[in-house]
Structure formats: structure tokens, C-alpha cells
Amino acid sequence: MSTKTIEEKQYLIRFRADTKSHLTVLDHDICNTNCPDKLCTLFCPGEVYKWEGTRMQVGYEGCHECGSCRIGCPYENIKWEYPLGGHGIVFRLA
Ligand code: SF4
Ligand code: SF4
Numbered sequence: 001m002s003t004k005t006i007e008e009k010q011y012l013i014r015f016r017a018d019t020k021s022h023l024t025v026l027d028h029d030i031c032n033t034n035c036p037d038k039l040c041t042l043f044c045p046g047e048v049y050k051w052e053g054t055r056m057q058v059g060y061e062g063c064h065e066c067g068s069c070r071i072g073c074p075y076e077n078i079k080w081e082y083p084l085g086g087h088g089i090v091f092r093l094a
Helices: 006-010 028-034 068-072
Strands: 013-016 023-025 049-051 056-058 078-080 088-091
Touching: 023 056, 068 078
Parallel strands: none
Antiparallel strands: 013 088, 023 078, 049 056
8 A cells, every 4th residue: 555645645635615714713813912823824734824914814715624723723713614515625535
């Protein structure tokens, strides 16, 4: 059995993005004042979260639906839902 790198595995996923985000940062001021390391920008495998000075940008279209931000934000500042049916990540078998 061959072993694939993370980069090779990334080629096996596609996204069917909805027009509405299934992820919401509830209070950007909490990110600004209480979370200097902006932890979600570090642990999210999809690089969904990007800090842009005063606000957290959420590129929900690339979410892997791993759920890490649901439990990883120390301030429970991310509202996490699954995308609506028919949307979100699509896994292809190699
Ligand atoms: S981990 Fe939570 S509090 Fe910290 S920057 Fe991300 S959303 Fe904001
Ligand atoms: S569920 Fe996973 S991939 Fe999606 S935004 Fe949260 S940490 Fe990133």
C-alpha cells in the first residue's frame, strides 16, 4: 500500500461551496483583544481563517469539515455548522 503525502491527499478533495457561510466568527473584538496568537489560523488544515487587521476573514469555501475550530477556539467564538445538504467538501477515492 502506497503512502500519500498531505499535498497528494489534497488533490483528492473538491468543494461544492454554498453561497452562505456555515462558519461564523461571533465577535471579532474577542479575536483582537483576547487571542494574540489567532489560534484558528494555526490549527485549521484548510487555512480558512485569515486575520486582516481588525477582523477575521472566513474562507468557508475551503473548509474540510474536520470540526477542529468547533472545539479549538478557546473562547467558543466560532459558530460551527455543517454546510447545507449537497454542499461542502467532496472526497474522491484514489
Ligand atoms: S481561535 Fe477563536 S478567539 Fe482566537 S482568533 Fe480564532 S476565532 Fe478568534
Ligand atoms: S472545520 Fe476544520 S477545516 Fe473547517 S474551518 Fe474549522 S478547522 Fe478549518
